[in-house]
Amino acid sequence: MIARSTFAPTAYDDVGDGPPIVFLHGFPHDRSLWAPQVSAFVDRARCVAPDLRGFGGSTGPPPCSIDQYADDVAELLDALAITDVVLVGLSMGGYIALAMWRRHRDRLRALVLAHTRATADTPEIRARRQRLIEVARSEGSRAVADLQIGAMLGATTRAKNPALVAATHRMLALAPVPGIVGALEAMMHRPDSMGLLSTIDVPTLIIAGEEDTSIPASEARVMHKAIAGSRFEVLPAAGHLSNVERPAAFNHVMGEFLAQAGYA
Numbered sequence: 464m465i466a467r468s469t470f471a472p473t474a475y476d477d478v479g480d481g482p483p484i485v486f487l488h489g490f491p492h493d494r495s496l497w498a499p500q501v502s503a504f505v506d507r508a509r510c511v512a513p514d515l516r517g518f519g520g521s522t523g524p525p526p527c528s529i530d531q532y533a534d535d536v537a538e539l540l541d542a543l544a545i546t547d548v549v550l551v552g553l554s555m556g557g558y559i560a561l562a563m564w565r566r567h568r569d570r571l572r573a574l575v576l577a578h579t580r581a582t583a584d585t586p587e588i589r590a591r592r593q594r595l596i597e598v599a600r601s602e603g604s605r606a607v608a609d610l611q612i613g614a615m616l617g618a619t620t621r622a623k624n625p626a627l628v629a630a631t632h633r634m635l636a637l638a639p640v641p642g643i644v645g646a647l648e649a650m651m652h653r654p655d656s657m658g659l660l661s662t663i664d665v666p667t668l669i670i671a672g673e674e675d676t677s678i679p680a681s682e683a684r685v686m687h688k689a690i691a692g693s694r695f696e697v698l699p700a701a702g703h704l705s706n707v708e709r710p711a712a713f714n715h716v717m718g719e720f721l722a723q724a725g726y727a
């Protein structure tokens with residue numbers, strides 16, 4: 464489906480009935496990342512998975528900030544007449560989830576923060592992003608995919624699941640260059656959100672991957688300590704994309720969390 468927004472057309476999946484769950488993909492992904500979760504929760508929830516601006520079918524101009532992505536999501540909720548949601552954000556989607564908390568917290572009933580962090584970029588990460596922008600502009604998305612794929616999936620997946628490695632590489636290689644550049648610039652300039660964590664007073668689940676070298680579990684644990692009452696799960700044999708590497712385990716902890724929170 465395509466929703467007209469003030470800023471950009473947003474392509475999204477919107478399936479199922481029940482309490483709404485919104486899934487925000489990471490970088491440089493698209494909404495297809497959430498297929499294992501949408502199919503698992505569609506029988507008990509309304510599952511909304513947008514392509515963030517500049518990715519997948521959302522072809523609008525890239526944002527200049529993570530806050531802009533958050534405002535796009537809030538606008539999509541308005542367009543769908545959804546008041547409040549469980550928000551699930553993976554990696555960059557988690558940065559956006561924290562921006563949603565900063566800017567639109569009245570819309571959030573619970574949070575799932577997967578493979579993400581609350582700190583801002585270090586100078587080293589910013590320099591790496593700048594180099595990736597140059598690669599994207601000079602060599603295109605496939606070159607970016609070649610550089611990113613190693614850190615996306617855990618050692619177990621890379622050794623045992625070549626089909627998933629190929630499918631993930633395909634998704635990365637399809638990301639449009641303007642979307643890649645816009646997201647990298649937005650991430651480089653995002654503020655530190657550590658101070659925000661103590662204000663989070665909705666049920667929160669934090670998921671990390673034992674083999675995630677991109678955002679190690681130790682960083683996720685810091686968020687867990689700062690969010691009172693949060694639940695923390697480290698999934699074994701999973702890298703940065705545990706929702707596709709270990710979908711049953713991811714869905715299990717998410718399902719338990721939602722049930723405990725009285726949500727779905």
Ligand code: MLT
Nearest residue numbers: 489490553554555556677
């Ligand atoms: C992601 O998966 O969204 C990225 O790893 C986030 C980042 O580069 O910080």
